[in-house]
Amino acid sequence: MAVPAGGTFTALRDCPAYVSKNKQTNPDAARITAGEAYPVFEADRPEDARWYRLRLPAANPPERWVSRDCGRLEPGAAAEPSAERCDVAGLVDAYVLALSWEPAFCELKPDKAECRHADPAAYPARHFSLHGLWPNKSGCGTDYGFCGEVKRPRRDFCDYPPITLDPAGKTALAEVMPGTASCLERHEWHKHGTCQTAMSSDAYFALAADLTRQFNGSDIADFIADRIGRTIRTEEFLARLDAALGKGARDRISLDCEHGMLVEIRVNLPPRLEPGARLGSLLPLAGKSGGSNCGSRFRLDPMGQPPSTRTGTGE
Known part of the structure; x- marks a missing residue:
C-alpha cells in the first residue's frame, strides 16, 4: 500500500521507471537520468522505503516507481495526501x-x-x-x-x-x-x-x-x-x-x-x-x-x- 511522501529524488545512475513496480511494466521504456532530480509524492512504505513514486513529465503516464538503489532522497515537505485528490494515478478501486x-x-x-x-x-x-x-x-x-x-x-x-x-x-x-x-x-x-x-x-x-x-x-x-x-x-x-x-x-x-x-x-x-x-x-x-x-x-x-x-x- 503506497503512502504519501515528499522531497526530491536525485538519480545517481540511469534506471528504469516503472508504471507498476510489482509487474515492472514500462510500456514506453521511461528511465531516470543520473544527475537529474525528480519530485517524490509516494513511497511503498512509511519507513525504510524500497521504492519511490516520482513524476517524469515526459513519460506516459508520468507517475513512475523507481528503486531507492537508483538515487538519493532529499527530504522535503510532504506532498498533498493523494487520498484526498481525484487526479493522482494509481488509486483505482x-x-x-x-x-x-x-x-x-x-x-x-x-x-x-x-x-x-x-x-x-x-x-x-x-x-x-x-x-x-x-x-x-x-x-x-x-x-x-x-x-x-x-x-x-x-x-x-x-x-x-x-x-x-x-x-x-x-x-x-x-x-x-x-x-x-x-x-x-x-x-x-x-x-x-x-x-x-x-x-x-x-x-x-x-x-x-x-x-x-x-x-x-x-x-x-x-x-x-x-x-x-x-x-x-x-x-x-x-x-x-x-x-x-x-x-x-x-x-x-x-x-x-x-x-x-x-x-x-x-x-x-x-x-x-x-x-x-x-x-x-x-x-x-x-x-x-x-x-x-x-x-x-x-x-x-x-x-x-x-x-x-x-x-x-x-x-
Whole structure:
C-alpha cells in the first residue's frame, strides 16, 4: 500500500521507471537520468522505503516507481495526501465500462463528425459503441480523472495531445468507437486512461474494445437487432442482461435515457482488469450500480433518424 511522501529524488545512475513496480511494466521504456532530480509524492512504505513514486513529465503516464538503489532522497515537505485528490494515478478501486447507443447519441448531437454520415448498415447502428473505460476512485467516482500532464478538459477533443496507438489496434478501436472521428480516444485517454497505471494506451484501448465486443456478443446485440425502432420494456431488457451475462448482471449495470431514448449503458467492473478477462466473470466481482433513469420503458432509436426538435447539440 503506497503512502504519501515528499522531497526530491536525485538519480545517481540511469534506471528504469516503472508504471507498476510489482509487474515492472514500462510500456514506453521511461528511465531516470543520473544527475537529474525528480519530485517524490509516494513511497511503498512509511519507513525504510524500497521504492519511490516520482513524476517524469515526459513519460506516459508520468507517475513512475523507481528503486531507492537508483538515487538519493532529499527530504522535503510532504506532498498533498493523494487520498484526498481525484487526479493522482494509481488509486483505482473500480472501473466503469460506458457504452453508447450511437443512434440516440447522434439524434442528440447530430453535428458530431461521426454522426454526419451515419450509415444504417455500419457496426454502430446495430451494436453498442464504446464511450470509454473509466477508472474510478471512492469519493471521486467518474470525476476521478486528468491524472497525467493534461489537467483540464479541452473545448474540442482534437485539441488534446495525440496519443500513439498501434495501427492495427487503432483500426480495431475505430470500429467499436465511432467517436474516434471526433478524437474521442484522446479525451478518454487524457481524462480517464492516465489514472490507471497497469496498462499502456494500446493495452488500455484493446481491453476496452474487447469488453465492448463481449457485451455485444453475449446475445445482447441479437436481442436488440429485432427491436430497433421500437419501445422496449425495461424489465425485459434487464432480464436479457441476466440471461446473457449471468444472474445478477442487472445489479451491476445502469441505463441512462434522455427523452425516452436509451442513450448509454454503464457496466460496473472490479478494480483489477487483465487482458482477455471475461465480462461475465468480472461482473460478480463488481459493486452494485445506482440503477436506471429509464422508467418502465425506453425507445431504441434507429440510425439515421432526423434530429428531434426536442434535443440540443451541445456537449
